[in-house]
Amino acid sequence: MADDEIILSELSDDELVQQMHDDLYDGLKEEIEEGTQILLERGWAPYKVLTEALVEGMRIVGEDFRDGILFVPEVLLSANAMKAGMFILRPLLAATGAPKQGKMVIGTVKGDIHDIGKNLVGMMMEGAGFDVIDLGINNAVEKYLDAIEQHQPDIIGMSALLTTTMPYMKVVIDTMKEKGIRDDYVVLVGGAPLNEEFGKAVGADAYCRDAAVAVETAKDFMKRKHNVRA
Amino acid sequence: MNAPAVEVTETAHRRGGGRLGRKALRSVPIASFPTLVRQIPAYQMVPDEAVELIHQESLAILEEVGCEFRDDGAIALWKAAGADVRETRVRIDRALLMELVSKVPSEFTLNARNPERTVRVGGKNSIFVPMYGAPYVRDLDNNRRYGSLADLNNFHKLAYMAPALHSSSSVICEPMEIAVPKRHLHIIHSALKHSDKPFMGIVTSKERAEDTMAMAGIVFGDEFVRDNPVLVAITNCNSPLVWDATMIDAMRVYASHNQPLILAPFALCGASTSASAVGAVAQVNAEALAGVALTQLIRPGSPQIYGQFMVTVDMKTGAPMGGTPEAAQMMYLMGALARRYKLPWRTSGFHVGSKLNDAQAGYEANMLMHAAILAGANYIWHSAGWLEAGLTCGYSKFATDCEQLVGWYKYAGGLPFDDFKEAMAAIREVGPQGHFLGTQHTLEHFESAFFMPSIMDFNSYEQWKAEGAKDHDTRGREKARNMLADYEEPKLDEGIADGLKDLIARREEKLPDSVS
Ligand code: B12
Numbered sequence: 001m002a003d004d005e006i007i008l009s010e011l012s013d014d015e016l017v018q019q020m021h022d023d024l025y026d027g028l029k030e031e032i033e034e035g036t037q038i039l040l041e042r043g044w045a046p047y048k049v050l051t052e053a054l055v056e057g058m059r060i061v062g063e064d065f066r067d068g069i070l071f072v073p074e075v076l077l078s079a080n081a082m083k084a085g086m087f088i089l090r091p092l093l094a095a096t097g098a099p100k101q102g103k104m105v106i107g108t109v110k111g112d113i114h115d116i117g118k119n120l121v122g123m124m125m126e127g128a129g130f131d132v133i134d135l136g137i138n139n140a141v142e143k144y145l146d147a148i149e150q151h152q153p154d155i156i157g158m159s160a161l162l163t164t165t166m167p168y169m170k171v172v173i174d175t176m177k178e179k180g181i182r183d184d185y186v187v188l189v190g191g192a193p194l195n196e197e198f199g200k201a202v203g204a205d206a207y208c209r210d211a212a213v214a215v216e217t218a219k220d221f222m223k224r225k226h227n228v229r230a
Numbered sequence: 231m232n233a234p235a236v237e238v239t240e241t242a243h244r245r246g247g248g249r250l251g252r253k254a255l256r257s258v259p260i261a262s263f264p265t266l267v268r269q270i271p272a273y274q275m276v277p278d279e280a281v282e283l284i285h286q287e288s289l290a291i292l293e294e295v296g297c298e299f300r301d302d303g304a305i306a307l308w309k310a311a312g313a314d315v316r317e318t319r320v321r322i323d324r325a326l327l328m329e330l331v332s333k334v335p336s337e338f339t340l341n342a343r344n345p346e347r348t349v350r351v352g353g354k355n356s357i358f359v360p361m362y363g364a365p366y367v368r369d370l371d372n373n374r375r376y377g378s379l380a381d382l383n384n385f386h387k388l389a390y391m392a393p394a395l396h397s398s399s400s401v402i403c404e405p406m407e408i409a410v411p412k413r414h415l416h417i418i419h420s421a422l423k424h425s426d427k428p429f430m431g432i433v434t435s436k437e438r439a440e441d442t443m444a445m446a447g448i449v450f451g452d453e454f455v456r457d458n459p460v461l462v463a464i465t466n467c468n469s470p471l472v473w474d475a476t477m478i479d480a481m482r483v484y485a486s487h488n489q490p491l492i493l494a495p496f497a498l499c500g501a502s503t504s505a506s507a508v509g510a511v512a513q514v515n516a517e518a519l520a521g522v523a524l525t526q527l528i529r530p531g532s533p534q535i536y537g538q539f540m541v542t543v544d545m546k547t548g549a550p551m552g553g554t555p556e557a558a559q560m561m562y563l564m565g566a567l568a569r570r571y572k573l574p575w576r577t578s579g580f581h582v583g584s585k586l587n588d589a590q591a592g593y594e595a596n597m598l599m600h601a602a603i604l605a606g607a608n609y610i611w612h613s614a615g616w617l618e619a620g621l622t623c624g625y626s627k628f629a630t631d632c633e634q635l636v637g638w639y640k641y642a643g644g645l646p647f648d649d650f651k652e653a654m655a656a657i658r659e660v661g662p663q664g665h666f667l668g669t670q671h672t673l674e675h676f677e678s679a680f681f682m683p684s685i686m687d688f689n690s691y692e693q694w695k696a697e698g699a700k701d702h703d704t705r706g707r708e709k710a711r712n713m714l715a716d717y718e719e720p721k722l723d724e725g726i727a728d729g730l731k732d733l734i735a736r737r738e739e740k741l742p743d744s745v746s
Contacts, residue, residue, distance in 0.1 A: 019626045030633045071545040111434075111476075111745075113468050116501050120548050164413070164434050167745045192621055193365035210547065 008165035009038050017053050024057035027077025029084045030193045036085045047098035048181065049127060054085045055101075058127050066170075066212045072120070079127030086129055101128075102222040105147045107135030109168040114161035117191060117211075124211040125218060130155075141172045145179070153185065154225065155218055158204075160191045168201040176204070186221045188214060249661045257533050259281040262427065263393050263636075265349040266356040270646025272569065274608030275562035281570060284563065285601055288516040294377035297471045297520040301478040324518065330523035333531070336572040338490065338533035340397075342424035344720065351397045351490075351535065352574035352617040356642065357396035360389050360614035360622055360633050361581075362430065362464070364403040368586070368617060368624035377403030377623065382420050386630055387717045388710060390425035394635035395614060398425035400432065402615060403623045409601065411741040414438040415734045418445050422730065426720040430464035431489065433480035435447055437696065439463070440483055441737060448729040457488045459533055462609070467495040469502035471738040473524065481521075492609065493521035494537035494576045498550050499560070501543045507556045511563045514538050518581040522573065528647050535609050537576035538564045541619070552582035553594020558601035565605030574610035579638075580631045581616045587626040587703045591617065595631070603642045612632050626706030627680075631714065637681045649675060677723040685709050 008031065011019060013104030016035055022228050023031040032054075039049045061078045064070040070078075093100075104125055110117050115137050122132045133151050135143055144156060156176075160166045176182040182203075189204040205221065208214040286308075296319045299305055305315060311330075312320040318422070327638035337352030349357050366376045385402040391396050399422040408416050414432040420508035421429040422445065431446075432438040442463075447456045454460070463484045465477040484491055495517045497503045503510035518536050525534050540560045541550040544567070551557075561577050568575035579602045603611050614631040656671035666672050685705045687694055694700075 068546045072543075096602050113474060113476075116548060118496060149394075161405060162434070164410045164745075165412055171746060173743075185349065 004123055013039070013042065013044075016042055017056075017200075020053045021057040021060060024078050024081050025061055027074060027081050029081040032081040032085045033088060036088050040088075040092070045098070046092035046096055049201065050086075050089050050093065050098070050101070054082055054089075055129050058082050058129070060217060061127070062124075062212055075127070076123055076183075079123050082127045082129065088125075090131075100154070100222075101130055102155060102218060103131040103133070103151060103153040104155040104218065105133045105135060105144065105151055105153040106159070107139040107143065107147075108137040108159045108161075109165050109172065110138055110140045111168065112160050112162050112165035113137045114159070114191070117161070118157075118159035121159070121190065121208075121211045121214045124200065124215050125157075128215045128219065130218065133140055141175045144172050145175065148176075148181070148185065155186045155188060155221065157188045157190070157214070161193060163193050166191070166194060167202075169204065173203045186218070186225075187216060190214060238404075249506060252393040255532055261345050261393065262396070265351075265638055266358070266397065266639050266642055267396075268354045268356055268603075268606065268642045270604075272648065273493060273567060273604040274566050275559060276566070281563070281566045284512045284515060285567060286568060286686065287512040288393055289327065291471075291513065291516040292322045292327060292520055293324065295471065296323070297473065297517065299473050299478065299520075299524065299576065301473070301475040304473070304478045304527075306481075307524065311527055318519075322523065327523050328521060329569055330526040331519055331529050331573070331712075333346075333526045334522060334534045334536075334573055335531065335573065338459055340428045340490070341450065341454075341458055343422065343460075343722075347368055347396070347427045351533075351661065353608075354606075356603075356606075356608050356610055358394055358579065358613040358639075359397040359430075359609060359611045360385065360395055360399045360402055360628070361620070362399050362618040363392040363401055363598065363633075364615070364623035365406065365479055366618070366622040367403050368622050369628070370625050372626075372703070372707065374585075374622060376406040378407055379405035379416055379420065379534060381405070381623075382417065382712075383424055384423035384625075385623060385628060385744055386420050388632065388713055389614070389719060390745045391713050391718065392632035392640045394616065395427070395632060397428045397430065399611075400430040405640075409741075409743045410745050411743070413446045414441060415445070415737055418442050419734060422449055423722060423727070426722075429461050431461045431484055432465050432479075433465055435476065436479035436483060441479045441733075443483060443487055444733060445730060447728055448733060452476075455487055456490070459488060459490050462490050462492060462535065464492045464494075465521065467493070467521055467678065469495050469497045469517060470513060471517060471520075473517075473624075474519060478524070481525060484526055485525045485532050485534075488529060488532050489531040490535050490574075491525060492535045492537065492576050492611075493523075493525065494535065494539055495521075496539040497541070498543045498548075499540050499556070500545065501548060503540075507560050508563070510540060511538075511560050511567075514540060514560075515567055517565070519571075534573070534574045536568055537570065537578075537607070537609070539611075540564075541577050541581075541743055550583070552584070552616075552619060553590075553597045555597065558597055561598070561601045561605040562629070563609065565607060568590050569606065569609075571603055576611055577605065577607040578612040578616075578742065579607075579610045579618065580614065580627075580634070581612040583619050585618055585708050587617070587624050587630055591627060592702075595634070599634070603638055625710040626703045629710040630702070630706045630717055632683050633683050633709070637683065682699050 020035040027221050065075045085143050122134050126132045187204045190208045196207050279347040298318050300318050308320045309315050337567045367381045382405050389398045401417045495514045499510040503513045542554045546550050578596040579599040582591045584591035615628035617624045654673045656669045
């Protein structure tokens with residue numbers, strides 16, 4: 001836990017970044033906001049603040065979540081702190097033309113109301129610095145298409161927990177193909193009854209078994225995207 | 231158990247009996263136990279005042295927060311009944327709520343296509359029902375794969391053969407190879423063909439619920455299924471506090487036919503309720519009562535099953551757990567509330583998080599079934615096959631569960647005193663130092679006195695080793711395999727069988743091959 005006596009602005013850059021990693025770990029939103037401001041005031045590029053202070057901090061959180069040291073409610077708190085930092089950085093990142101962390105549209109497919117897992121994925125993605133547009137539950141293909149048009153995301157995420165609604169993922173992907181836009185986006189699918197094979201069969205880019213894998217996979221695709229552009 | 235087999239009496243010049251006779255006697259399949267009438271008291275874990283406190287809090291939730299009913303028809307019913315309705319939010323005052331809840335019969339008869347398998351649900355009457363909804367199976371060769379129609383047929387066969395199972399459920403596992411729009415027809419057909427026990431309805435759309443009723447009509451007569459329960463269907467509240475259109479559609483189809491619904495929120499406690507066992511019960515009780523009340527607006531006096539399926543959430547992943555002590559404690563609370571409302575109630579028995587039929591599965595299953603029995607549950611669901619929080623149905627687990635149910639049936643049936651005198655005579659007969667294995671009393675009673683499971687192994691180490699040193703999981707699979715080899719299909723009137731096939735063919739012509 002952060003020591004009450006600490007005054008963030010008196011720390012050196014290195015110490016402050018270390019402290020911000022700890023504060024993210026502990027889900028301290030206001031401290032993260034303050035730390036982000038201080039680094040910016042010291043002339044740090046927004047992209048450097050994002051990657052070295054926030055994303056790196058959340059990487060540690062993600063690791064300990066994966067290893068069963070941190071629990072879901074704690075990770076959500078961390079993700080919230082991260083989001084608060086992102087909120088400050090987002091306009092600055094856009095203005096400086098920094099590489100985008102990525103944007104995701106996520107929703108549960110038509111006929112399905114299961115959303116606990118989808119929500120978790122959404123929050124973890126936000127925690128990793130992604131912009132997340134959550135379409136909620138019971139989404140027909142038009143909803144995805146509208147959201148794609150409106151938000152221009154990098155990634156489309158679909159969730160289904162019912163064997164009777166899983167096939168609808170293919171409806172969405174096939175429609176994207178018909179419109180000739182399938183290859184412009186990365187499509188990730190998830191939900192407990194799915195598996196790798198099913199993901200391939202419906203034409204998704206990847207199936208992710210949990211939120212942590214979803215974040216890793218999304219980051220991977222973003223990295224590749226940047227490499228292609230570079 | 232009826233008279234032994236024909237082969238004994240065939241050879242008229244012999245007295246019969248002997249090895250063949252005994253074998254026949256022991257292998258007569260017991261088709262089914264009657265309804266379990268619990269002869270042990272229900273255990274109440276908290277004082278009456280605590281039950282009352284939870285009850286009051288549930289009523290307050292429905293009055294102050296209200297519950298969402300996302301369906302125009304339901305909203306119209308609530309308005310007409312005088313509830314406080316704002317858009318889809320319905321606030322129900324306690325007098326209206328309790329008046330509606332009081333219309334539900336405290337017991338009802340659930341008819342089977344074979345009248346000998348007809349059961350009672352409610353009061354002291356309990357039934358065991360196998361699992362529902364598994365996309366995967368852990369098969370006879372111990373592989374995990376998507377379920378198929380052949381698997382579903384097998385599970386219905388096993389359900390038919392298991393004496394302590396009182397229902398065939400319906401979608402024990404998903405027949406994944408069948409197109410979704412047509413799948414429900416084959417699920418219901420499999421249950422009706424391979425077993426003659428009560429079954430469960432499909433709820434994933436109004437159309438599928440109507441198809442289920444049409445098939446039930448062919449088997450029982452359209453007239454009969456308009457008023458007499460022949461199936462049970464599950465409608466889930468989307469906790470917290472939302473009843474959605476899909477579920478309400480199904481509710482209307484079944485309740486209007488007087489077919490009981492299960493109004494028992496499946497809550498991931500900590501995610502879809504507060505992280506408090508007592509708080510979760512207050513919420514789930516409110517949701518269940520709101521659902522029960524709606525069914526009484528659809529058809530007053532229709533039989534319903536109140537209850538819960540509450541599991542705790544694994545805070546490491548968000549996944550549902552099985553077999554936790556809190557899940558058991560919450561059952562006791564819901565049982566006490568059910569008795570307060572005089573409602574039949576449902577819980578789940580052998581549901582576990584384990585991937586395999588292993589020690590984890592055993593501990594989890596036992597923790598929950600013990601609670602289900604002592605809490606006095608009436609519809610004890612997920613009592614066979616359940617693994618991986620419902621993602622998988624295992625053959626080995628199914629066989630083990632069926633066998634263990636025989637033990638629980640006996641446990642809940644209470645302690646018989648009818649041979650007490652003879653037992654006392656036996657101790658006088660033997661006196662100090664002797665043994666009882668040869669007494670008349672033992673000879674007469676040994677077969678029924680103590681539970682004799684066959685999958686559990688109590689042999690000597692050497693014997694066990696000589697038989698291949700098989701673990702429990704392997705023995706369970708062997709048991710399932712052997713049962714299936716012995717299966718004989720129950721009789722089904724030819725006209726009915728054809729009628730079902732015709733209906734399926736007609737519907738399949740109309741229904742599309744893929745979802746859209
Ligand atoms: C909780 C639950 C419910 C709740 C849902 C509450 C809610 N707000 O979501 C309620 C009670 C409402 C419900 C209703 C129903 N359910 Co349900 N439900 C479950 C249950 C127990 C757990 C699901 C869950 O939340 N898991 C926890 C989360 C954290 O895990 P997760 O969802 O798998 O998500 C993780 C990964 O899969 C992945 N992921 C998920 N989505 C995505 C998306 C992307 C893009 C990515 C990358 C990753 C990803 O990351 C997540 C986080 O790690 C499952 C059983 C199970 N073991 O999964 C049954 C289950 C899915 N339900 C089932 C059924 C049958 C139903 C009902 C039809 C029952 C009924 N008759 O009423 C209804 C359907 C309602 C509808 N129209 O959709 C069946 C489905 C199987 C089948 N045969 O199709 C299951 C398997 C249980 C069973 N055996 O019956 N259910």
